[in-house]
Amino acid sequence: MRRQGEVDASNWFSDVKLDPRSAEPLYQQIADMIMYKILHHVLPPGTKLPPERELAALFDVSRTTAINAYRLLERQGWVKTRVGSGTYVERHAVESNGNSGNKGNAGQMPWTELFAARPQSPLSTILRDLVAAPLAEDNIALAAGMADPATFPIESMQRLFAERAGTAAPIDFGHIPTEGYNPLRHAIATGLAAKGIAATADQVMTFSGSQNGLYLLARVMLEPGDYVVVEAPTFIGAVQVFQGAGARLLSLPVSEGLNLALLEDYLIRYRPKFFYINPTFHNPTGRVLSERERHDLIELAARYRLVIVEDDAYGELFYHHPPPLPLKALDSYGGVVYLNTFSKLLFPGLRIGYLAASPTLINRLAMEKQYIDLHTSNISQWLLHVYLESGQLPLHASRVRSIYKKRRDALAQALRHYCGADLSFSIPDGGFYLWCRIERPVTARDLLHEAIKGGVSFVPGDAFYTTPESGEREFRFCFTSHPETVLWEGARRIGDTLRRMTKARRPAHSAVAVQPII
Secondary structure: OOOOOOOOHHHHOOOOOOOOOOOOOHHHHHHHHHHHHHHOOOOOOOOEOOOHHHHHHHHOOOHHHHHHHHHHHHHOOOEEEEOOOEEEEOOOHHHHHOOHHHOOOOOOOOHHHHOOOOOOOOOOOHHHHHHHOOOOOOOEEOOOOOOOHHHOOHHHHHHHHHHHHHHOOHHHHOOOOOOOOHHHHHHHHHHHHOOOOOOOHHHEEEEOOHHHHHHHHHHHHOOOOOEEEEEEOOOHHHHHHHHHOOOEEEEEEOEOEOOHHHHHHHHHHHOOOEEEEOOOOOOOOOOOOOHHHHHHHHHHHHHHOOEEEEEOOOOOOEOOOOOOOOHHHHOOOOOEEEEEEOOOOOOHHHOOEEEEOOHHHHHHHHHHHOOOOOOOOHHHHHHHHHHHHOOOHHHHHHHHHHHHHHHHHHHHHHHHHHHHHHEEEOOOOEOOEEEEEEOOOOOHHHHHHHHHHOOEEOEEHHHHOOOOOOOOOEEEEEOOOOOHHHHHHHHHHHHHHHHHHHHHOOOOOOOOOOOOOO
């Protein structure tokens, strides 16, 4: 059993597969992988590595192979085995081994010792891993919440750029206000009006993606020890940002409706700085907060002057009827901060997100942002404005809705066919995800561990919770990244894996913890 606060380093190892056909011995492959993680500070000095038996189980190798890997690393100075305690990353491993031509050079910079203290968890790099992990050709990645590149309006934007670049004012490509490119801010305000949100350009600010907006909000509003209310489950990136700011997170379960009584109790007891909520096509569950719940939430928030951070990343991706009005459209007290992005509807490479809020908050955010990047990319903002001005967005949105609806239906049908009663889920009315529950004595991490061997990956449910051992039998599929035929094959592999595990009667708690990968 691990001590409280001890990092489970095995979570960092599941993004690597050994190659049994390689001329390089398996113990050498394991050692090289650990060495790489140490060099890139994924495994910082002092990290306790998994016991030999656990390392062997993780890679499906003999214990002797695991022992040989650790012995090799220890001979090279990367790790140190302490009798009766375990194997640890050496504090000066990077400094003494990072430059082969200067081994033993005590004058090298001890970078890791100069870094500011930061809360670490086994999931602290999950977002980076989800978007950056290399894909094997036969891997069906159902993990990262990404739009299909085949839907990106690249040709339209290339044509618009060619047509309009010569007419752009040179000043548009110089420095612009930190709050964002003014024509784009006006265009966003016009688009918000169609959603019932009354906002002027000075109430809009653009960012390098909505994640950047969350980060800046945390910077200007949170101090270590402040409380923040989040849904349970909720968006992984938000949890990371708030925990990174030193906030204490209060969980509000969303499985059976919004528990306003519990929220009010939190407001009275803890006076949280804000409530982060994803009310429309919720990530990861796909849930939509009803119109009645939205009104009740606004009424409660207004009574306590609670700031609500509304993340509406998926609001335009509805597959039947448009969802209820955003919370910001119902804002009667000026406390709702509306956050959105163009990454899900257009493409993530634009890196344009935006926020609509009180000008007072916009001004404070701009003061903070100027120290980080001065302003978001001019060219991306200019091109997005040209695209919005061309009137092509509604047609594009309609097209991707049609594509993603078919994929949602295909994955749901395939899972019912191949998994049957082993898996339960609700079909969302929009968004990117199917939120599944395993109806057998198998945890999602156990399933992921086995599914990866068959070339399928997803995100286990506990990654979306702030409390330990929550969501053990839940997991998230993203259905937007692959065509229907690939989704059917992914479901078949999952069904086969589930049946095999159920037949083998694997224990619900595996000794091996697995980090979600693509």
